[in-house]
Structures are given as structure tokens and as C-alpha cells.
Amino acid sequence: MRRLPYQTLMVQGTTSDAGKSTVVAALCRLLKREGVRVAPFKPQNMALNSAVTKDGGEIGRAQALQALAAGIDAHTDMNPVLLKPSSDTGAQVIVHGRVRSEMNARDYHQYKTVAMAAVLESHARLSAQYEAIVVEGAGSPAEINLRDRDIANMGFAEAVDCPVILVADIDRGGVFAHIVGTLACLSRSERNRIAGFVINRFRGDITLLEPGLEWLERETGKPVLAVLPYLHGLYLDAEDAVQPMQSRRGRFRIVVPSLPRMSNHTDLDALRVHPEVDLRFVREGEAIPAADLVILPGSKNTRADLAWLRAQGWDTALARHLRYGGKLLGVCGGFQMLGRMVSDPHGVEGSAGDSEGLGWLDMVTTMGQEKQLRGVEGVCAFDGSGAKVAGYEIHMGASSGEALALPAFRIDGRGEGACSAEGQVMGTYLHGLFDHPDACAALLRWAGLHTEERIDTAALREASLDRIADAAQPLFDRLATLDNQ
Incomplete structure (x- = not known):
């Protein structure tokens, strides 16, 4: 030794x-x-x-x-x-x-x-x-x-x-x-x-x-x-900055608005290396291009990033994306944005107040003073496949409303996340949702990519x-x- x-x-x-x-x-x-x-x-x-x-x-x-x-x-x-x-x-x-x-x-x-x-x-x-x-x-x-x-x-x-x-x-x-x-x-x-x-x-x-x-x-x-x-x-998991994209241009386009306070963008790492996926971050001043799937990532300040997204005109672009049949997925802060209202009465993430959400899921989110922290395992509920999913939750807010009656996942027997009735919009608090190969394949299938490719992120990391x-x-x-x- x-x-x-x-x-x-x-x-x-x-x-x-x-x-x-x-x-x-x-x-x-x-x-x-x-x-x-x-x-x-x-x-x-x-x-x-x-x-x-x-x-x-x-x-x-x-x-x-x-x-x-x-x-x-x-x-x-x-x-x-x-x-x-x-x-x-x-x-x-x-x-x-x-x-x-x-x-x-x-x-x-x-x-x-x-x-x-x-x-x-x-x-x-x-x-x-x-x-x-x-x-x-x-x-x-x-x-x-x-x-x-x-x-x-x-x-x-x-x-x-x-x-x-x-x-x-x-x-x-x-x-x-x-x-x-x-x-x-x-x-x-x-x-x-x-x-x-x-x-x-x-x-x-x-x-x-x-x-x-x-x-x-x-x-x-x-x-x-x-x-x-x-x-x-x-x-390897990036500590903070968004790493440069691979020079890969797959047939299935996924677009991610690069929010100023974007957090845990490592959720998307499995998509970076998927050979059939073209993953692009859209930055300030850029237009959201035509895409199969748009992902709203996590945010350290949901209301501020929501206001910034609107200032870019991206709320209008997202509405157009949905009209043309595209899918929309929100993760953590991005999930909160999809609801009718985001309320921060205690000023947990910035100034106290309420912000109107994007309104695509019938729910409201209230920021609390206790952060939710837990590792979780469960199954996909959005497609009935029961595909295994594993990840973790890190968030200050709690969401409630009719949208949660159609959960995205089931964790320890409880519903987690939400899906819209027509199946175009999904949201979840679950970080790392693409890391398990079965969940990644099921999510991409929901979004429109039917593939036999499996990405084993654990093996790639090792x-x-x-x-x-x-x-x-x-x-x-x-x-x-x-x-x-």
C-alpha cells in the first residue's frame, strides 16, 4: 500500500x-x-x-x-x-x-x-x-x-x-x-x-x-x-458552469433556455451524450428554435428567472412550440414556472411577492422556509410503463392543485410531479430523472423519440x-x- x-x-x-x-x-x-x-x-x-x-x-x-x-x-x-x-x-x-x-x-x-x-x-x-x-x-x-x-x-x-x-x-x-x-x-x-x-x-x-x-x-x-x-x-458532473456541448447533432432536438440562475443542469448530462439527441442551450438574446422537446431547468430564484424568461419573449415562443405539437418538461424551478402562480411570502428566494406562472399546469407553488432534501426511487407514471427512476429532490417550494392528480412519477407509493390532460406538458421536482437508462428511454419516448439506445450514466462516470x-x-x-x- x-x-x-x-x-x-x-x-x-x-x-x-x-x-x-x-x-x-x-x-x-x-x-x-x-x-x-x-x-x-x-x-x-x-x-x-x-x-x-x-x-x-x-x-x-x-x-x-x-x-x-x-x-x-x-x-x-x-x-x-x-x-x-x-x-x-x-x-x-x-x-x-x-x-x-x-x-x-x-x-x-x-x-x-x-x-x-x-x-x-x-x-x-x-x-x-x-x-x-x-x-x-x-x-x-x-x-x-x-x-x-x-x-x-x-x-x-x-x-x-x-x-x-x-x-x-x-x-x-x-x-x-x-x-x-x-x-x-x-x-x-x-x-x-x-x-x-x-x-x-x-x-x-x-x-x-x-x-x-x-x-x-x-x-x-x-x-x-x-x-x-x-x-x-x-x-463528469460539472460543479457549476454549463460545459460546452458535444459536436453531436442527433435527429431529435431538445432545447433548454439557459436561465441566469439555472441550477443542477447536470440533470441533462445523459442527454448530452445520447447519440440520437441534439441538445442545445439557448442563451440571452437568442430565439428558441424549432424543437421536439423544450426543458425548463431548475432555478435558484424561480420568480426572477420567470420574469427574465418573459423579458426574452420566450413565454410566447413556448406557447408557439406547444401549438405546433412540441413537448414541454419543467424540472424543479422549471416545474414551478409551469403553474398558475408562484408565491414567495417570506422572500425566501428574493423579494417577497407573487408572480403569475406560465399557466400550463393547474397548480400553485408557495415557497417555504424549510428546504426539501431527499434521495428517492420510484417508477414512471406518465406512460404506465413502470420504468424505474431514481434521483433526488432539492427545493424550497411546495406545489398544490388539480394538475397533481395526474402525476409524472410514483415515489414510495405517492404521486410526484404533474402532467397536463392532453399529455404535452410535464413537470417534476425530481433531479437526475434522466440518469436511469429506463427512465431516460421512457421520457424520450413520451417526447417523441422511439429508440433502443440506452445510456448508462453510472458506467460512463466510473x-x-x-x-x-x-x-x-x-x-x-x-x-x-x-x-x-
């Missing part, structure tokens, strides 16, 4: 999306292969893609993926602080898996001393249970305006006295400037904490890069631990985790030779 020479190792990045999440997942998988009991950890995450843990809490989706890589159940201690933005200046603050409050950026900055205590509690519990902890930073450690009360990067590393590796993305350009510039923004003790660098997403002739690597090591006095390749075609682990093997080998920091 090989292990790293320290119990806690932190992976930070020179920028957002440098590859921190992927490197942590790869190291977790490699340690698992060695028989080491390992857990992922992210002190503070800001993301709209989240997951429900076995202990009934909510964490960032990346940490759930990393737990899968480690071969363990996801737990709220793996991401003790989760921020879910509801506006440009405010976010829902989730601590140990539960909603604490809605805060603006300034108030949360003051709250960080309390948040740090929660972070250190979780780290201590994981340290008592696991032989290794691989920690993911957030954004960049060089945000000097946020250094005071930092809990996400070097503030945490200094508090627990752990070494750091710094990841930089060469694909976006400027990799040497990113690394040297980051070091220049750190304090002496923080620079000393960095054990070395990882160059991520490299493609090309490595010999042409080697002079730059030699210069970097001379300039900084720190080693380049590994150069990781650009891996195409990975099936294969991708093994691919990134194989690629990161040289990094693991090098780390295993370093002296304890």
Missing part, C-alpha cells in the same frame, strides 16, 4: 476551472486503488449544482463525485459551507448541509469566522475517520481583497497546517504568468506551503514545453510535479474517473516521494 506522506493535502488553482475538482477526484481514486481510506473535502463551495447526501444534507456536486471516486458515501462534512447564489450580490448560505440564511456578500464576509468554526469541525471529524483527506480550494488563493477571514484557500491551509499543490490550466493560455503571478500575491508563509505545481490540460509536443518548465522551476524554486493531458469526452486517475498516476507517484511538509 502506497500513501501520501501527509494526511491532508490541499489542491488550489490559479483560476476558477483550472481543474482542481478533477485533480482531487483523480487523487481520491488513486488512493482508493492503493487501499487507503480517503475522503474529499472542500471548506467552502459556491455552486448552483448540488447533491443530497446520505445523511440528508446538501453539498456541492463536485464533492459527491469525489466521494464516488473515493468509494464512499457523500457526507455533509465533505463540504461544510455551500453558497448558492440567488443574485449578483446575495446567496443562500448552507452550513453542514442545512440552510442557515440568505446573506449579501458583505454580511457573509463578516460571518466567515463562524463558518470557519464549522469548517474545522468537519475537517476534524473526517481526520478521525480517514487515513487521507484531499482538499479542494475555491477559485484562486490570490484574491488579496478576500484574504481577511479566508476559509476557502490559504486561510484553511494555514489553520490546519497542510501542504498545497497549485494547478494551472495551460489550455486557456498564460500558464506561467498565472503561476508566478499567484505566488507574487501570497505571503511568505503561504508561498512556503506550496509543494509544487501541476500543469493541466496540456496538448501538443511536451518537448516544446520543457524549456518553460525548467524556467519555472528556476524562477520559483519549486518543482513541476506533473503535466496532465487534455482528456476529451469525459463524463470510466471517466478511471481515465482521470490513470492520467494523474505520474502526479501521485511524484507526490508519494515528497518529504512530509
